[in-house]
Amino acid sequence: MRHTMKHLFSLLTTLAFAVPTVASDSVVGEPGVEGGLAILTKKALCVPLEGQQVVNNAVVLVRDGKIEAVGPRNSTAIPSGYEVLDVGDNWVMPGMVDLHCHVAGTFDINDMVYLTNPGVRASTSVVPNNPPLLRGVAGGVTSVLFIPGSGTNIGGQGVLLKTALPTFEGMRIKDPGSMKLAQAGNPERYMFRVGRSFMNYNTRNTFRRGVAYAKSWEAYERGEGERPKKDIQFEVFRSLVKDDIRVSTHTQIYQVVNMTIQMVAKEMGVPVFIDHGTFDGWRAADMAQEAGVNAILGPRNIDVPTASFISWSGSNPERIQGVAAGYQEMGHKMIGFNTDSPVIPEEELQLQAGIGMRYGFDDSNLEAVRGLTIVPATTARIGHLVGSIEPGKDADLLVISGHPADPRSSVETVFIEGHKVYDPAVQKRRW
């Protein structure tokens, strides 16, 4: 009977390509379903933040949408009644996490009425299962931070979402998921000819007011003051000051990465990470590491010397500088990758890590895999839910034919919270 139901579920997903059906009571491993799924694999890339990164000849147990256990086959018992899925020579890894995504909905995420807009929410534009996002699923992306554009210095609040679930409520991991800050370049196009010094002044002004607002609420909650007046423009700062969410900064060249560190992290004390890190921002990597500012890099993962813009000095000025390699060589430990989709298509997140490696990023401790999974998950404060294969976490899993930083590796199956959301064996392949 179960087998028949599963077949029916597969058939449904095949027919409804554009909107994969997530049946609620049909397949083991899914939330609310009795029994579980045991995935057998040659190699499980578990990549927890600390501890054993790889389990060879592994079994991954999935139950009720969560990872129940992971371990070597010879010492991990498969409970009776569990359905066994042997993926042969394929590997299993956590679903990938992209912290710079603009394709989870419509493009009306770049309102430019004010120069800083901390109250604006990207979550109002989400369209579940839209085609660019589903292509991302076929590329192994299971969680995204859908954020406003960079037309202004503070575009608004991002939202953390799962990619292939059919409703907004089902997709939502955290809303707000971040506050988007953008510096240099793009927001300079805002009218009235704002330059970098004015932008920084204006951003500081907004942050000071926001932090003061959050602190007045904290004081009230400790019983030390009157109830402050609610201001929806600044509500997001209450989550930021608690380090429940962080500022995702569209930042790129040295001087503005430096401002991210000096102004946001140090002066304001607001938790922040580099998002869309590119160009020569790596030269500030040692300061970023010290200030606890994680580095999520892309869409441009190399820097080519350009006369009068970025001219390398030193003994090898003609080199192409890998951005991730630069951060790594400066001693940064929390380096991840993003797409800025649609600038880089959502499905090419893994290629961002591949380019990182081609241009010098060392992967000998699976840094490239971590940079697609646990590093961005931890950075966005959802590391307790996703980003690694550890008991208790969401069963967001990929079956993949090889190392994810090799673009020739193909994602064979995608699970989100135990739902099989992409399976080219029964669905149409997306490429």
Place this chain on the structure above:
Amino acid sequence: MAALSFACLCALPVAAQETAQVLIAEKALICGAEGRETINHAAVVIVDGRIEAIGRAEEVEFPDGAVVQDLGSRWIMPGMVDLHSHIAGSGHNGPVFQCNPGLRVSAGVTPHNEKLKLGMLAGVTTVLYIPGSATNMGGQGVLLKTGPGDYEEILVRFPGSLKVAQGNNPRRWGYGMANTMMNHQIRVTLRKGKAYAKRWEAYERGERERPERHLHLDIFRDLEAKRTQISMHTQYYQVVLSSLNIMAGEFGFDAYIDHGSFDSWPLAQLAEELGVAAILGPREVLWPRARTYPKDGRVEGSAWGFQKEGHPRIGFNTDAPVVPQEELPLQSAMGVRYGFDNREFAAVRGVTIVPAEVAGIDHQVGSLAAGKDADILVVTGDPSDPRSAVEMVWIEGEVVADVRGKYETERAEVRRW
């Protein structure tokens, strides 16, 4: 005199024997004419700039006094060939007329410039430097090596091709030009050129008077004699259809798809029947678009499509600087990502022997075979894996780059990335 010549001929191999080099590698990707061909524990003998022998290390005879280098776990492969490059010089778009078969990019070559050098360090040893696509015939390309040397030293063949461009770019020329008028104009020029070439052939057979010389049509004598080819900047279905039917079908020239992209693959069988190879890039995928390419929401790889239809000659190009010259191997890797079957090393062949054959220079480059130029890459692993690094480049028996073992220790000093 005869004795003297004989002495000179003898002297050459003797001198070469003194400089013989032998490379021993874990694996050699031969990239020969057919199929998957590799040699494990291979040795290649390099004498006087050419490959003298290649085979299993135990079986190859090393010349006396040869310098033998064991490359350990590294692989060797032929230097890569890019048939769509715009970075070997400057001034290659002269859009005064709509068809300019007389213009020559060879007039603008800057050997071993910075961008070529980067390409060379990534393993690209031969390029077809061609005019831009601002007109329907931008002029004549030139086949060059990427390594150091003056123009004559790096020259592989001139004319390397006649560049024809169709589709969007040449529409910008002016006067509301669109596909039908452009195709008409191309046909008019090809007819004139073919007639010109035939007049010269008749003259050379002694059948008519010496024709008047026309500089802008001289290239057609090379085309008619199959000494060069037409490289066709062509991309989507209807444009590729006219490329095939006009250039190869109607006029019978050696022509190949260069810069093939978008939805051209459904024409793969027609292309094969007409003997037209498919060199693909810079855009390796076709994205679904609601109106033009619905495709059921699927991303289609160009190389996958041509291969699926059974096309036997599929290669890759960069269109440098559109895709940087150093990312040629990445073009083939993207082909694999989007469905191109690489079990027979088709992705490696697509950047070596396939483009070499297509451009008619496979007697000289494109595979590891006795008698060919010693253009050899030493790579850390499978070259279609972009994480593999090219650590040593040989061009015509000279080491033009060597960063072996310095990756971990001295990268900031010696490597370009």
